[in-house]
Amino acid sequence: MAGRAGFSLQGRQAFYFALLLAPPLLWLGIVYLGSLFTLLLQSFHAIDEFTARIVPQFTLATYRQLLTQPAHIDIIVRTLLMAVAVTLAAAVIAFPVALYMARYAGPRIKALFYVGVMLPMWTSYLVKVYAWRLILAKQGIASWGFEQFGLMGALDRALEVPVVGGPSLASSYIGMFVVFVYMWLPFMILPLAAALERVPASLLQASADLGARPGQTFRNVVLPLALPGLAAGSIFTFSLTLGDYIIPSVVGAPGYFIGMMVYQQQGTAGNLPLAAAFAVVPIVLIGLYLALARRLGAFDAL
Amino acid sequence: MTPAIELRATRRAFGSVIALDSVSLTVAPGEFFALLGPSGSGKTTCLRLIAGFDQPDSGTILLDGEDVTNTPPFARNVNTVFQDYALFPHMTVAENVAYGLRVRGIAAAERSKQAVAMLDLVRLGEFGARRPHQLSGGQRQRVALARALINRPKVLLLDEPLGALDLKLREEMQAELKGLQQRLGITFVFVTHDQGEALSMADRVAVFSQGRIEQLDTPRELYNRPQTAFVASFVGSANVVGREAARFLTGSSRAFAIRPELIDLLTPDETAADGCVQCAGEVVDVLYHGASSRLRVRVDEHTTLAVARAETMGDGVAGLATGARVRLAWRPEHTVPLQD
Numbered sequence: 001m002a003g004r005a006g007f008s009l010q011g012r013q014a015f016y017f018a019l020l021l022a023p024p025l026l027w028l029g030i031v032y033l034g035s036l037f038t039l040l041l042q043s044f045h046a047i048d049e050f051t052a053r054i055v056p057q058f059t060l061a062t063y064r065q066l067l068t069q070p071a072h073i074d075i076i077v078r079t080l081l082m083a084v085a086v087t088l089a090a091a092v093i094a095f096p097v098a099l100y101m102a103r104y105a106g107p108r109i110k111a112l113f114y115v116g117v118m119l120p121m122w123t124s125y126l127v128k129v130y131a132w133r134l135i136l137a138k139q140g141i142a143s144w145g146f147e148q149f150g151l152m153g154a155l156d157r158a159l160e161v162p163v164v165g166g167p168s169l170a171s172s173y174i175g176m177f178v179v180f181v182y183m184w185l186p187f188m189i190l191p192l193a194a195a196l197e198r199v200p201a202s203l204l205q206a207s208a209d210l211g212a213r214p215g216q217t218f219r220n221v222v223l224p225l226a227l228p229g230l231a232a233g234s235i236f237t238f239s240l241t242l243g244d245y246i247i248p249s250v251v252g253a254p255g256y257f258i259g260m261m262v263y264q265q266q267g268t269a270g271n272l273p274l275a276a277a278f279a280v281v282p283i284v285l286i287g288l289y290l291a292l293a294r295r296l297g298a299f300d301a302l
Numbered sequence: 303m304t305p306a307i308e309l310r311a312t313r314r315a316f317g318s319v320i321a322l323d324s325v326s327l328t329v330a331p332g333e334f335f336a337l338l339g340p341s342g343s344g345k346t347t348c349l350r351l352i353a354g355f356d357q358p359d360s361g362t363i364l365l366d367g368e369d370v371t372n373t374p375p376f377a378r379n380v381n382t383v384f385q386d387y388a389l390f391p392h393m394t395v396a397e398n399v400a401y402g403l404r405v406r407g408i409a410a411a412e413r414s415k416q417a418v419a420m421l422d423l424v425r426l427g428e429f430g431a432r433r434p435h436q437l438s439g440g441q442r443q444r445v446a447l448a449r450a451l452i453n454r455p456k457v458l459l460l461d462e463p464l465g466a467l468d469l470k471l472r473e474e475m476q477a478e479l480k481g482l483q484q485r486l487g488i489t490f491v492f493v494t495h496d497q498g499e500a501l502s503m504a505d506r507v508a509v510f511s512q513g514r515i516e517q518l519d520t521p522r523e524l525y526n527r528p529q530t531a532f533v534a535s536f537v538g539s540a541n542v543v544g545r546e547a548a549r550f551l552t553g554s555s556r557a558f559a560i561r562p563e564l565i566d567l568l569t570p571d572e573t574a575a576d577g578c579v580q581c582a583g584e585v586v587d588v589l590y591h592g593a594s595s596r597l598r599v600r601v602d603e604h605t606t607l608a609v610a611r612a613e614t615m616g617d618g619v620a621g622l623a624t625g626a627r628v629r630l631a632w633r634p635e636h637t638v639p640l641q642d
Contacts, residue, residue: 206382212401
């Protein structure tokens with residue numbers, strides 16, 4: 001693609017291009033990649049237990065500490081499971097919305113949907129999280145709604161489920177999951193809608209023309225061609241959940257998440273190497289996720 | 303014999319635009335049928351209705367005698383070659399070709415056997431493992447053809463299939479398509495805006511204009527006996543002479559058309575044969591085309607006639623330039639009276 005659209009740059013033009021590209025490249029190269037490298041470096045240092053000072057020497061002690069303490073493993077597994085669950089739910093909820101926006105809505109309805117999807121992002125993140133705590137509280141709107149429809153029994157039974165349940169939605173993993181899905185849904189809908197919009201109508205017609213029923217066309221043509229969008233959206237939902245520390249500390253059960261651990265270790269605990277090691281975990285997990293997505297052919301249609 | 307396709311008074315409007323206005327036609331089995339017209343004339347709408355991608359507002363569509371007006375495309379025994387080929391980018395060439403069998407639940411081994419046979423038919427046997435984006439335009443077009451033929455449809459619909467190819471490739475594909483159609487005996491319905499393509503390939507041509515069929519005839523009849531001014535000027539080129547000019551040139555006020563190659567250019571000392579219509583005029587311009595030359599001659603204030611002259615001897619219009627005075631003549635039987 002680049003070869004076809006690209007053209008060679010010469011002389012003055014190349015100079016201006018370099019001038020334009022220098023600031024963003026410096027920003028990405030030094031400020032971003034530099035910090036990332038420092039972070040990685042920090043994780044290979046360790047803290048002196050006695051003096052609480054960082055010893056600037058290469059050691060795997062911090063990683064040993066990260067991966068051998070059962071409490072740390074719990075935190076990683078808990079965060080990972082939540083990220084996977086949120087990503088799957090966001091994909092399932094987003095797909096019909098994105099499909100409708102991209103293929104069936106008229107221009108006005110489509111614009112309305114885009115605004116509707118993006119509007120929540122104009123509101124402060126913190127305001128939304130605290131609003132959700134109120135919505136999900138024991139006497140909140142959510143339980144009132146369940147009561148109105150006579151579903152209080154179902155809600156109670158769901159909250160009785162071990163691990164994910166709790167005394168109220170606001171203090172259970174179910175509630176936290178709901179808030180995560182709500183928060184990241186736009187990041188799934190938008191790339192998915194963009195991918196679906198790029199599928200030419202003639203491909204769907206060709207599929208039907210060759211004898212495919214609508215369900216077959218969906219499985220064989222729409223879904224594979226939407227995969228790059230699904231992959232892009234899931235990278236957002238997956239990595240945002242892995243790194244978030246505000247939602248788990250405001251809504252849900254008291255168990256720690258990776259983000260909270262990073263926040264606490266570099267702040268109150270002052271163990272910068274362990275905070276850095278925890279911060280490396282999401283990077284590794286996303287790397288593994290991308291490799292898996294590539295293996296499954298998510299980027300083949302690009 | 304039951305017609306392969308029959309449209310009865312089909313009408314389709316998009317808002318206030320009438321794309322197809324009560325069109326009726328029948329296509330015989332095994333016929334190579336062309337839908338010819340400028341863009342927006344309704345020919346593509348007509349094809350989409352036959353394929354089932356769109357439903358008519360009123361009227362009936364029959365395939366092989368069966369009413370399919372409300373049958374979805376996947377249940378019609380008709381396949382389409384799309385203008386943009388519409389190959390699936392995430393499948394190999396062989397998977398594209400085998401798609402029609404796959405959705406019908408044919409086993410994988412049988413599918414690949416038939417796909418290979420189909421690719422051989424369109425001379426792409428080696429290319430099964432490639433992706434569509436690795437092929438040239440002409441190769442993609444042949445893959446689209448193989449994919450559409452694998453279900454052995456009764457009718458193959460082709461939507462401007464040669465439009466995206468360059469001239470030389472287009473001429474090759476014309477011959478190839480015609481040969482393929484004769485070998486397979488399948489009914490072909492071909493949409494094109496290129497009159498040359500329609501004339502050289504089709505058994506019969508329906509000329510569309512503004513949602514209606516202007517004339518439905520064999521290519522020879524269309525060219526030699528165009529019935530309306532639109533057909534005369536759209537199919538080949540013709541001098542369309544209106545009533546006013548006709549009265550001045552022939553004395554009769556019947557509009558007529560005459561092909562540029564049927565007008566004789568007389569030398570100053572030549573006299574026209576008996577019964578010929580004659581007139582004098584001034585050369586407006588001369589265009590040399592190699593095998594022939596074309597000049598435009600103004601015969602009165604409002605009328606300019608195109609005259610084509612074969613360049614057999616290499617000096618067909620030698621010595622003629624803008625402003626030269628010439629005399630023209632044609633036989634009355636070479637003119638075609640037009641309906642008003």
